[in-house]
Amino acid sequence: MPVYYLAVAKGGVTMAKYGDPDRRPGPDITKYAGFPMMRGAFTLSQLAASMARLVNRPVIDNTGLTARYSVFLSFAPLPPPTGERIPEFSPPDLFKAVQEQLGLRLQAGEGDVEVVVVDHIEQMPIEN
Helix, strand or coil, X not given: CEEEEEEECCCCCCCEECCCCCCCCCCXXXXXXXXXXXXXXXXXXXXXXXXXXXXXCCEEECCCCCCEEEEEEECECCCCCCCCXXXXXXXXXXXXXXXXXXXXXXXXXXXXXXXXXXXXXXXXXXXX
């Protein structure tokens, strides 16, 4: 099925490794000044999983890196809200932001993804 592969961009990773093993803030996707922002301490597998929700497609970590990184990523929404133009001085779209701000890239491709298929349901749930 269609996926994105998360890979190291030319020039390498620009994120700092997260240095405090006792303090591990979880991933956070929020908005700042109306634009989405992702911040926190992530392994790249966690970062890929968070990005999957943003691009509505599985993102597979293809970096080979296992460290936890401090991430601050600001980006314009994908796609822009209906009828709205992205202001001239807005953050870049997610794909460009990932490359410019993190030193990674999202590359479209096809891959094997585990999915759950429900073939049959025996009984409809009833109210309590």
